[in-house]
Amino acid sequence: MSSRTPLIAGNWKMNKTIAEAEEFISGLLPHVFAADGVDIGICPPVTALQAMVDSARGSAVRVYAQNMHQADSGAFTGEVSAAMLTELEIQGVVLGHSERRELFGETDKALALKVPKALEAGLEPILCVGEAEEERERGDTERKLRHQIQEGLAKVADDRLADVVIAYEPIWAIGTGLTATPEQAQEACAFVRALVAQRSDDAAQRLRVLYGGSMKPDNAAELLALPDVDGGLVGGASLDPASFAAIVEAAGA
Ligand code: PEP
Numbered sequence: 688m689s690s691r692t693p694l695i696a697g698n699w700k701m702n703k704t705i706a707e708a709e710e711f712i713s714g715l716l717p718h719v720f721a722a723d724g725v726d727i728g729i730c731p732p733v734t735a736l737q738a739m740v741d742s743a744r745g746s747a748v749r750v751y752a753q754n755m756h757q758a759d760s761g762a763f764t765g766e767v768s769a770a771m772l773t774e775l776e777i778q779g780v781v782l783g784h785s786e787r788r789e790l791f792g793e794t795d796k797a798l799a800l801k802v803p804k805a806l807e808a809g810l811e812p813i814l815c816v817g818e819a820e821e822e823r824e825r826g827d828t829e830r831k832l833r834h835q836i837q838e839g840l841a842k843v844a845d846d847r848l849a850d851v852v853i854a855y856e857p858i859w860a861i862g863t864g865l866t867a868t869p870e871q872a873q874e875a876c877a878f879v880r881a882l883v884a885q886r887s888d889d890a891a892q893r894l895r896v897l898y899g900g901s902m903k904p905d906n907a908a909e910l911l912a913l914p915d916v917d918g919g920l921v922g923g924a925s926l927d928p929a930s931f932a933a934i935v936e937a938a939g940a
Contacts, residue, residue: 691895693911693938694852694918696728696751696813697925698781698899708735712742718935722747725938726918729925730781733767740776751779751813754787757800761800769808779811781920783839785858795838801844806850811921813852813897814839816879820859828857829878836882847892851896853879854920860900862922869909872898876915904933911938 697786703711708731719727730751731739739750756766772780782801787793798814806810816835818828836853855875857867867875876896884891897908899920910916918938924930 691893691917692724692726692727693729693897693907694897695931695935695938696730696781696897696918696920697931698730698753698784698920698922699732699926700753700786700922701732702926703731703735705735705738708739710744711926711928712739712748715748715932716743716746718928718932719747722939725935726936728779736772736777737775738934749778750776751781751811751887752777753781753784755780755782755801755805755810757797757804769804769810772810773808775811779852781813781814781815781854783835784815785817785856785861789837789858795835797847798839799841802839803847806843811850811852813854815854815856815899817856817858817900823857823859828875832878833873833882836879840883841887845887845890848887848891849881852895853883854897854899855879856899856920862901864901866901866910867898868904869913872910873913875914876913880915902934904930904937907934907937
């Protein structure tokens with residue numbers, strides 16, 4: 688059995704006002720108060736970060752941002768820096784989500800700077816990677832993952848690799864209700880780990896690889912039991928406290 692602690696992180700995307708976020712956390716905390724052997728994260732929109740840090744303080748729930756700029760400061764309208772997040776006591780940040788790549792022009796080149804910047808600031812980066820449906824059909828899944836991981840981790844020192852979380856999220860499974868089969872999820876997550884092992888075997892054994900893509904209470908246990916799946920990045924099912932708590936429970940020891 689792996690010694691890696693599973694992480695279940697809920698990516699709320701552009702959902703929930705502060706009032707709605709407060710309602711969510713009041714609903715979630717009683718369910719996860721005694722959660723053991725699993726790390727729990729929520730990724731609220733930037734406006735609700737401070738409120739969620741305050742409301743989750745002292746609980747098992749960590750708060751992650753959904754994006755971060757690589758520069759320390761400057762003329763980058765609409766962006767937030769690592770220091771702005773750590774000032775709020777945020778514990779991590781999602782980087783390179785496929786929606787940011789597809790809709791907002793996030794590049795591997797920028798991610799190569801964002802990932803080490805997050806680590807340097809003390810934030811746990813969750814680097815998202817994954818193939819589109821056409822890429823899978825063409826047999827290009829491994830090529831895409833190799834490219835995204837080599838680029839995203841290029842400037843991370845070998846001794847910090849294990850501090851990065853990688854979320855394998857097949858784009859065709861995000862928000863579509865389609866889930867990768869256990870075989871597809873295991874194969875891709877094992878491939879991600881093998882890529883990291885080319886840099887450091889030790890880091891590859893310690894690094895957490897999450898699966899993301901229509902994870903729900905009814906499919907979570909099967910996916911989370913896979914040997915190379917160390918948790919989930921959950922979108923839609925993380926918006927409701929009961930369904931998110933059920934996924935956390937499925938990951939528990
Ligand atoms: C996501 O956005 O990272 C995600 C996995 O979404 P969903 O669970 O809704 O497919």
